[in-house]
Amino acid sequence: MRVGFLLVSLLLAGCAGDDDARPSETRRPVIRERASGPITLNGPTPRETQQCFADLSRERVRYSPLPDRDFGSGCIVTGAVQLLDIGVPVTNLKSMRCPLARTFTAWVRFAVAPAAKQILGSELVRVESFGSYSCRGIIGGGGPSGARISEHGLGNAVDIGGFVLADGRKVRVETGWKSDDPAVRRFFEVIHDSACKRFRTVLGPDYNAAHYNHLHLDMGRGPFCA
Template identity: 45%
Template sequence: MKKSAQSIVPMRNILGLALLSFAVTACGIPDSKRPDSGRIDIDPSPSAKQCYGELRKAGVRFSPLPNKNFAGGCSQIDAITMIDVGRYTDISNLGPIRCQLANKFAAWTEFAVRRAARQYLGSELVRIETMGSYSCRRVAGSNRLSEHGRANAIDISGFVLADGRRITLTKDWNGNRRERQFLRAIHKSACRRFGTVLSPDFNAAHRDHFHFDMGGNGYCR
């Protein structure tokens, strides 16, 4: 017995909607393909406004971003785009980042990384290389949303000095003495500033970068 066209079309629609629902809720979808579930048109929070002032005072160039929620529970709230970290220090490959994290990162750069570069390596810092900040994804091996999914984490892979040297976590975490001292010193300082700090000593997935976020309670490894 043949089914009528009227009974077939709704079934196709149901299947299509089910597939679409599955696609937009999976955090593995690249952000460029993820539907925006709605911009939140509100003024920056008082803490964000204070943070903007602190960044300007520190000489950091940045642009505030509109608050947004995305599918999968991801969001960019009180986020900014950092243009540099102050004092003509470039930063590469960095996406949206929450202002409070950016403020901690700028202070760490100024009072830890710059000083350690002079002390251990005898040169000025000119660029920090990152592996990004915002990324809508889960913590590996779990269903818990990563702090990257809230623009509340940053991964740092290397540092470029005025004399042309490039210090990387991959090459120098267990490299020559001076480079090791530099990286251990800035890691120790980061542990006093961020909620979670992970280094190549944590696991193989972090062999090439530092992970900093503001979601933890002082976990340092």
């Protein structure tokens, strides 16, 4: 039985596109940006990226296209944007690959904002992010020599810690996921289910201890939802 449990755990870790493979593994692989700074990659903009930019513009999203850059250690971000205004402020965002930005914007607008109003009875006024791009490896990814790049290192993931409502409430993953308030729990159930339909990988507090305070959303491998 013990062997079977370990095999299932390893399989689940392999399915997840990013973040911590298992809660007991805390050693972070040595992956970091090169000290000399990023290298700008010159090349034509792929048609899919051009279409993504057009999609953002059509949805009245304010953004700035960013140059393709190689930060070192496998951290390469291409087809990225800096989101400036999606209709509600979002904290701590750095560069995001355009498909992630497009999906994230739609999730906030058409899932999070309506759920806040309908379930919690107040308008969404801010999304609190733990960040998007970060050059690092996946925790538990096999050590420095064989570490896999996190989706964050590709600008392909964002971590969401909570939301601020017009009535002043701060609804955070850490305290709200298993809140005593059934409306708050329902809110997180709804936005989590919606995220699983939009993003390739969604990891929350039920996945492992490392995600006790945020939802990890990425457009990497998958689909995987936990």
